[in-house]
Amino acid sequence: MDQGLVNGIKSAGILREEWQEYRLVIPADEPVSRQVKQLRMQWEQLYGEASVSDKPPSITLACFVAREEMEDMVMRWIQRICSLQPSFMVTLNNFSAVPPQTIYIRVQDASPFLQLASQLRLLDDFSRPADGRKWKIFDKPFIKLGSLPEQAEKQQWFTYTHQVFHAAFMARKILLMKREKSNWKMLSVFPFQITDCGLRITDSLK
Numbered sequence: 604m605d606q607g608l609v610n611g612i613k614s615a616g617i618l619r620e621e622w623q624e625y626r627l628v629i630p631a632d633e634p635v636s637r638q639v640k641q642l643r644m645q646w647e648q649l650y651g652e653a654s655v656s657d658k659p660p661s662i663t664l665a666c667f668v669a670r671e672e673m674e675d676m677v678m679r680w681i682q683r684i685c686s687l688q689p690s691f692m693v694t695l696n697n698f699s700a701v702p703p704q705t706i707y708i709r710v711q712d713a714s715p716f717l718q719l720a721s722q723l724r725l726l727d728d729f730s731r732p733a734d735g736r737k738w739k740i741f742d743k744p745f746i747k748l749g750s751l752p753e754q755a756e757k758q759q760w761f762t763y764t765h766q767v768f769h770a771a772f773m774a775r776k777i778l779l780m781k782r783e784k785s786n787w788k789m790l791s792v793f794p795f796q797i798t799d800c801g802l803r804i805t806d807s808l809k
Contacts, residue, residue, distance in 0.1 A: 622668045626780040627665045627723070642748060662693070663741055664741060667739065680729070684793075688795045688796055695711070695770045697767060776792055
């Protein structure tokens, strides 16, 4: 996220407001994670860039800052969103780039992510009167591979974006991550609705 933890201190007895930093992500499953980690290791060997090599491969849905007392409300909303969202297949297909440096793995079908983004915007609209801060919500899903060095030639960028890569995994949950100093800690897990042949399993248990 662009800004880190925001601390505000008000005078008159010193009232301190702690703004915490959060991320909502969909993690890749273990087989795909191993593939992406291997690509990141190769990237690090080529370019010496280790900024993402130690982070679990995932697709970021949103980043936001909020007061710590807002956590319960945010988690209740996310739980509600996930309880209505069926698990879905995520297909990773080749590479693309954000010029001039960032290389990422493309997600072939963005429609489930757009649906989640629309729900998260409702949550953002609801929570903003309480915290006054707009969420950064990502419409375009991707898994970051790395960033080319500033001195990298355009040919390196072109070569990487024309390589072939294909993998797929089932998206089954959203993770709420919270920044603690320089690390991200998993705060909560929100499973998606489980489906079987298009039917809600939760319906069969009623």
